[in-house]
Amino acid sequence: MSHNLTTALVEDLRARIVSGHIAPGERLPSGSTLIAEHGVSRTVVREAVARLQAEGLVHPRRGSGSYALTPPASPPGTGRPARTLQDRRALLGFRTGVESEATALAALAATARADHHLVRMEDALPGVPERS
Known part of the structure; x- marks a missing residue:
């Protein structure tokens, strides 16, 4: 009850x-x-x-x-806020797909400068083992 x-x-x-x-x-x-x-x-x-x-x-x-608090904006195309568990799961699934793809594209776009930046970060952190 x-x-x-x-x-x-x-x-x-x-x-x-x-x-x-x-x-x-x-x-x-x-x-x-x-x-x-x-x-x-x-x-x-x-x-x-x-x-x-x-x-x-x-x-x-x-x-x-x-x-x-200010109510969250409605998900695009629905005209209503995501309030149900099903809505939230759908949004999380969408985010996972978009964020995974964005991460993959960022990794592909990495350049030789990225290695230079990693070396500089490792040098700045004490106790980090040398890269082989």
Whole structure:
């Protein structure tokens, strides 16, 4: 039951942040206020804030409360933020492909100067064994 309560609270707070009802930098309602408004426990409030933090929507400050962040931009072509696990996995897969290809292209573009730079870095670091 608390999972559903947590999900409901997350969805309500997410909607308020994304809509601008809670502006970026603004403090979220206190735990006591959320408990009273939603009829939930302190544990549900903590879990909801942790989920929103994982989504990049809030930043908790010890002793001060949690503050809304600017909602992340929507992934290109979707018109909506990546909030589900499936969306995030798709984005990570895309990033992995792009970043791997970029790394491979950078390695291919390395020149003889790269060896010179490696030698200089090794010379600057004490205790690094000589290259053979």
